Amino acid sequence: MHKSSILPNNFTFPFLLKSLADSHDFKQGQCLHTHVLKLGHLYDIYVHNSLLNVYASCGRMEFCRQVFDEMPQRDVVSWTMQYAGVVPNHVTMVNALAACANFGALEMGVWIHDFIRRSGWELDVILGTSLIDMYGKCGRIEEGLAVFNSMKEKNTFTWNALIKGLALAKNGKETFGWFKRMEQEGIRVDEVTLVSVLNACSHSGLVDIGRQIFLSLSDGKYGFLPGVKHYACMIDLLARSGYLEDALKCLREMPYEPxxxxxxxxxxxxxxxxxxxxxxxxxxxxxxxxxxxxxxxxxxxxxxxxxxxxxxxxxxxxxMKQRDLKKDLGCSSVEFEPSDQVTQLLAQ
CATH class of the missing domain: 1.25.40.10 (Tetratricopeptide repeat domain)
Structure with missing residues (x-):
């Protein structure tokens, strides 16, 4: 590439730095760091995170700290790599994955998953569940299923993360299929499980299945009675499917305020x-x-x-005029490179 007079760009360096992190090659990492400086890629957060990964994998936390301090912007990966001045552990990665899930930061989550694989960490129940939750909330349920199937140990939270991810993907039949499998394997079903399954039924129009689950819940099959969220899912299912009278009946029978x-x-x-x-x-x-x-x-x-x-x-x-209320403007946001530049578009 160099002989052909083709300059590396911000997409080239992360791949090169990843290979050096895998081999713990500190000297070559410093050489590439020099090229990053020469070619002006100081403001790319992925390049910076890759540099942090190289120095952290080599145990050179003083360099890691220096790169971190010089970063013009930081994300969840940056903070994870620098957390407490040590190489990331299971706890920091679980926290980082939770942040990725909440903000929909898929690329960061994939990067963390790759780091976990390269570090040879075993997917225990907490780390594996965090990955499934992240992939589900970011709309990549197939990757979440792959993580689920690779785990040796699973608990109710793991199953809930998978079922919730399937529900978010609006795949009602598959969600119900995994729910039945959960019951068959003797895993305890809780309130969160049933909210996710009823939500999936609502978005997929599975009225009969939703009614059946809600009836079982009301009859005490799962050891607790329906909460306001279960009623909300059931009313949504009936209203979406055109059973408006049944939805109103459910509303009237509900022992909660709407x-x-x-x-x-x-x-x-x-x-x-x-x-x-x-x-x-x-x-x-x-x-x-x-x-x-x-x-x-x-x-x-x-x-x-x-x-x-x-x-x-x-x-x-x-x-509205009497209460000094105004109609809110429609708004869209578009993010450009570099990622700290956001343009907001308003509709009158």
Whole structure:
């Protein structure tokens, strides 16, 4: 590449530095660090993280600290590599994976998984569950399944991470299949498990399966009764599928106060299936729950407009003006390289 007068770029260096980290080649790592400086790749976070990895793998934490201090920006990987001035351990990696899962930082999560493999660490139940959770929340459930299948030990949290990931992928039948397998293997089903399964049923239109699970839950099969989240999932399932009367019946029988999510499900179900009276009722309840949220007034106003009730449209607008509420602008954000530059687009 050098003989052909082709200069390495910010995509080249991470691969080169990874191979040096694998072989613990400190001297060659320093040579590449010099080239990074000469070619002006100081502001690329992936190059910096790769340098941290080289120095950490060679046990040269003084260099690791120096690179870290000179970084113009840092992410979860940077902090993990530098954590407490030592080479990362299982605890720091679990924390880092949790951060990746919460922020949808897939590339970082893959990098951490690669580090774990290269370090020869065994996937214990905590580390493996953290990886499954990260992949599921980042939309890469196939990788999560591969991690799950490679684990020697699993617990309820591991199964929940997998089932939740499948539910997020809106794969209802596969989610239910893994849920049945969980029961067959004698793994304890908890509240989180059933929320995930009912949520998957809702997004896949599996009404009969959802009813069956909720009935078993209500009958005490799992050792606890339905909570407000289980009711919210069931009402959402029924409203989405057009069983609006059944959804309202479930609402009335529920021993909890309805939440915003529940009223939102009824509002959406009413609009989808042509019951604008139900949507109006739900929108009014949302306004009552959050009188300072302008979005709910806009929803109610739009429903009245759809029904041709223009006097009510004006009343809602008057309420907004009286309470000094304004319609929020639509907003989109676009991130450009370098990654600290974000452009925000507003829609009037």
């Amino acid at each position: 939440t915003k999510a529940i009223w939102g499900s009824l509002l959406a179900g009413g609009k989808t299936h042509g019951n604008l009276e139900l949507s109006e009722f739900a929108a009014r309840k949302l306004v009552e729950l959050e009188p300072g949220n302008s979005a709910y007034y806009v929803l109610l106003s739009n429903i009245y407009a759809e029904m041709g009730r223009w006097n009510d449209v004006e009343k809602v607008r008057g309420m």
